[in-house]
Amino acid sequence: MSQSRRYLLISLGLVLALCVAWLSLRSTAPVVPEAIKHGYSEALTAARAGQPGAARVLYQQLGRPDLSVKRRVWLHAELPNYPSPQALKLADADLQNQSPEVRLAAIKSVTGLVPGGQRSLLLGPLLDDEDQTVRFAAINALLGLSPDQLGLYFAPLQQGIDMWEQALKSQPESAANYAQLARLYLHNAELKQAQQALELTLRLDPGNLPALVMQIEVLDRQGQSDAARQLLARQLKAQPDSAYLQHALGLWLLHHDQREYALLGLSKAVELEPDNKDYRYDLATTLHSAEELEAAQKQLQEIVQRHPADRKARVLLINYWKESGQLQNVQILLAQLEQMNPDDPSLQQGL
Numbered sequence: 001m002s003q004s005r006r007y008l009l010i011s012l013g014l015v016l017a018l019c020v021a022w023l024s025l026r027s028t029a030p031v032v033p034e035a036i037k038h039g040y041s042e043a044l045t046a047a048r049a050g051q052p053g054a055a056r057v058l059y060q061q062l063g064r065p066d067l068s069v070k071r072r073v074w075l076h077a078e079l080p081n082y083p084s085p086q087a088l089k090l091a092d093a094d095l096q097n098q099s100p101e102v103r104l105a106a107i108k109s110v111t112g113l114v115p116g117g118q119r120s121l122l123l124g125p126l127l128d129d130e131d132q133t134v135r136f137a138a139i140n141a142l143l144g145l146s147p148d149q150l151g152l153y154f155a156p157l158q159q160g161i162d163m164w165e166q167a168l169k170s171q172p173e174s175a176a177n178y179a180q181l182a183r184l185y186l187h188n189a190e191l192k193q194a195q196q197a198l199e200l201t202l203r204l205d206p207g208n209l210p211a212l213v214m215q216i217e218v219l220d221r222q223g224q225s226d227a228a229r230q231l232l233a234r235q236l237k238a239q240p241d242s243a244y245l246q247h248a249l250g251l252w253l254l255h256h257d258q259r260e261y262a263l264l265g266l267s268k269a270v271e272l273e274p275d276n277k278d279y280r281y282d283l284a285t286t287l288h289s290a291e292e293l294e295a296a297q298k299q300l301q302e303i304v305q306r307h308p309a310d311r312k313a314r315v316l317l318i319n320y321w322k323e324s325g326q327l328q329n330v331q332i333l334l335a336q337l338e339q340m341n342p343d344d345p346s347l348q349q350g351l
Helices: 003-028 040-049 054-062 069-081 085-094 100-113 116-128 132-142 147-170 175-187 191-204 209-221 225-238 243-255 259-272 277-289 293-306 311-323 327-340
Strands: none
Touching: 040 054, 040 069, 054 069, 054 085, 069 085, 069 100, 085 100, 100 116, 100 132, 116 132, 116 147, 132 147, 147 175, 175 191, 175 209, 191 209, 209 225, 209 243, 225 243, 243 259, 243 277, 259 277, 277 293, 277 311, 293 311, 311 327
């Protein structure tokens, strides 16, 4: 056999081997069925509307390897309403996604899906994430947890907080930076520093209501309840139609064991912003604690009607109806919940 012929056969053999390897890789690559490829909009609509089968199609879409970053982020916003082992698996997988935007969205999903104590095990590793924004989001998600809940991540969180403080102090003055500093100080129970940071926040942004409400909390925690009450009263006098402030007033009064007056503030907040499900939820739980069960049920029913996907309100309404012996209503809501998400933990626990 001539040398040129030998080289030709060797070359052909290499080409054949490469082709076999390429075909093998191609055959093992995940193939997304066409129906799922074209089902994104329907899945997002179903999840937002709490339609039957919503969890299944939501999981299908989040399981796609070819999904764009933007679409994956939007789906994660709906995931906390559809908890299950599969949902947690999908959220956990995206904590390692190559896109920082997706990792941020997954942090929010995990925060909504998992109680505080268990959350640290999933989010703790992100305290070392290569992306600063992701690291800071992980810190925010873990703020407020006790040392016992943080476990092995107590020290890494403190290190992360210290680094974030230094980063914020080195940046130009802004209301957002001072407000974030206040949150970090509050976590460390550094109340005087938190107070100073909030005063600077409000100096730069007098209309920053979340900072104002945080300032009221800081005053309270320093034993200055009268100063907190006066500050809240002044703001309410200036902005009586602020639902945010009325809600804050209700929670403050509730914290100070003035439930009857708290109900007035919480009711006013709902009246001013009837579509705010968080305000209604707080009103419902306060009514329930006042043994006004029927009124509490009506508030939760209104949430479920306006926001069918809201699992928290739905599950609480089931409990309240069970409490009052309205078993037919319980069965209807349970059936709806099972249609939406048959793997919901509440169903598995025999709610």
